[in-house]
Amino acid sequence: MPTKTKRRRRSGAAAKGRGTDPKRVSAILTKLDEAYPHATCALKHENPFQLLVATILSAQCTDTRVNMVTPELFRKYPDAKHLAYANPAELQQEIRTTGFFRNKTKSLIGASKKLVEEFGGEVPRTMEELLTLPGVARKTANVVLGTGYGIASGVVVDTHVQRVTKRLDLTKNTDPKKIEQDLMKVIPQKRWILFSHQIIWHGRRVCQARKPRCIECNLEELCYSKDKTV
Numbered sequence: 001m002p003t004k005t006k007r008r009r010r011s012g013a014a015a016k017g018r019g020t021d022p023k024r025v026s027a028i029l030t031k032l033d034e035a036y037p038h039a040t041c042a043l044k045h046e047n048p049f050q051l052l053v054a055t056i057l058s059a060q061c062t063d064t065r066v067n068m069v070t071p072e073l074f075r076k077y078p079d080a081k082h083l084a085y086a087n088p089a090e091l092q093q094e095i096r097t098t099g100f101f102r103n104k105t106k107s108l109i110g111a112s113k114k115l116v117e118e119f120g121g122e123v124p125r126t127m128e129e130l131l132t133l134p135g136v137a138r139k140t141a142n143v144v145l146g147t148g149y150g151i152a153s154g155v156v157v158d159t160h161v162q163r164v165t166k167r168l169d170l171t172k173n174t175d176p177k178k179i180e181q182d183l184m185k186v187i188p189q190k191r192w193i194l195f196s197h198q199i200i201w202h203g204r205r206v207c208q209a210r211k212p213r214c215i216e217c218n219l220e221e222l223c224y225s226k227d228k229t230v
Contacts, residue, residue, distance in 0.1 A: 019169030020186045028168060029191060031219050032198040039197035041147040048123040048148035050074055055140045056107050061098040069098055080121045084112035107135025127153045146193040155183045156196035160203025167225035
């Protein structure tokens with residue numbers, strides 16, 4: 001008969017091994033559907049160009065703050081052609097409250113110029129082309145492709161996704177690129193877009209960084225994170 005120590009070790013090993021078990025992943029997706037059936041991008045936009053601009057502005061900034069800045073910005077710069085030839089000093093002041101406004105100004109103008117000069121003013125529909133735009137990395141490209149065009153090219157990995165998926169043991173990595181690769185292996189491609197939105201919503205509303213609200217979490221029974229509050 002195994003000792004208590006051996007049973008504990010075996011139990012711990014089983015917990016570590018069952019994180020990405022297909023049945024467990026399916027259960028997580030079902031729970032996310034129950035909690036956030038209509039989850040979507042919080043950045044207000046009317047077209048892929050506006051979404052691109054808003055996503056670039058959202059780096060190190062809250063979506064709420066970005067949504068306060070973009071209405072006037074979109075009125076003044078309705079398309080890539082207008083933004084490509086914006087006055088940098090004026091644009092810096094217009095987006096100042098989003099932080100890192102100098103770098104963001106360079107990215108917005110640079111990306112807009114490339115759109116005008118190489119893509120006919122339209123936001124491209126492939127990851128490879130989007131990654132050639134200044135200020136655009138995989139996270140931004142995935143947001144634009146997924147939310148703007150409905151193209152599931154990958155999984156958006158922001159700070160919420162990093163935190164929540166690690167707590168759920170869907171990944172053990174800390175690098176966003178590696179996390180995305182881990183998630184793409186276990187989450188069905190048809191769920192990549194919605195899954196990203198649902199995890200982001202869950203991270204903001206329940207599975208918060210400092211004090212997760214585990215008592216309100218419908219995923220609690222599937223979670224064995226060390227920093228659970230229950």
